Amino acid sequence: MNTPAPLLNKIFLFLVIVIILTGFKITSSKLADDKEDIASMLDSFNAAAARADYTGYFNFFTSDAIFIGTDATERWDKQQFMVWAKKYFDRGRAWNFKSIDRHIYISDNKNLGWFDELLNTQMKICRGSGVVVKKDGVWKIQQYVLSITMPNDQIDGAIKLKAPMEDSIIHSLIKK
Numbered sequence: 450m451n452t453p454a455p456l457l458n459k460i461f462l463f464l465v466i467v468i469i470l471t472g473f474k475i476t477s478s479k480l481a482d483d484k485e486d487i488a489s490m491l492d493s494f495n496a497a498a499a500r501a502d503y504t505g506y507f508n509f510f511t512s513d514a515i516f517i518g519t520d521a522t523e524r525w526d527k528q529q530f531m532v533w534a535k536k537y538f539d540r541g542r543a544w545n546f547k548s549i550d551r552h553i554y555i556s557d558n559k560n561l562g563w564f565d566e567l568l569n570t571q572m573k574i575c576r577g578s579g580v581v582v583k584k585d586g587v588w589k590i591q592q593y594v595l596s597i598t599m600p601n602d603q604i605d606g607a608i609k610l611k612a613p614m615e616d617s618i619i620h621s622l623i624k625k
Contacts, residue, residue, distance in 0.1 A: 483588075484553045487562050487581055490588045491548065495568075499545040503538035507531055510590045511582060517594040519575070521618050546570045546577065562588065567598070574598045 490509065497506035507527065510516075516530040517523060525533060537543040551566035565578040579593040599607055 479559070483555050483559060483562065483583075487553050487555075487564065487588050488551060490581070491551070491564065491566070491577075494590065495546045495548065498543040501538045501541050501543050503531075503535065503543075506534075506538070506543070510593075511584065514590055515592045517592070519572075519595055519597050521615060544570065546575070548577075549574075559583070572597055 494506065494509040497509070510527050510530075512527060514527045514530075516525050516527070518525075523533075534543065546568040547570075548566045549569050551564060553562060553564045555562045560583045562581040562583075563579065564581065565576060568575045568577050576596040576598055577593065578596070580591045581588045582591045583589075
């Protein structure tokens with residue numbers, strides 16, 4: 450039995466469309482899974498700090514991670530950050546950050562991500578942002594940046610408060 454060419458063309462076109470749509474669904478589903486995994490990791494990361502789980506908290510970082518804090522002098526590798534933070538974890542409470550608005554992005558190769566989020570903290574609203582990498586199927590923090598937010602109409606007052614301390618930092622960095 451001979452099948453007419455136009456019918457074969459339609460069947461072929463239908464199969465191509467099904468394959469493309471199935472592939473798209475799998476890709477977008479995987480992307481959603483990765484975003485969920487990163488969000489869950491970040492929530493667990495913040496929860497570990499709130500519980501003062503020193504080991505658990507620092508296990509979320511890669512071995513060569515960088516942490517950038519709110520002070521201009523706070524740029525630490527993982528080991529330096531661990532030393533600085535230990536006193537807070539040892540007292541039984543570190544910090545308690547809760548994400549209130551989060552955005553997560555994934556690279557095309559699916560092994561690199563980045564995020565930004567607004568956090569409800571004891572310092573009021575802060576911004577956390579960073580880079581995450583997938584290592585052995587697990588998302589880890591490669592770089593984390595914590596920033597204090599400042600309403601635009603309050604900037605002039607904040608500059609007056611911080612200028613005396615930061616002018617010397619600026620001067621020493623320019624001299625480098």
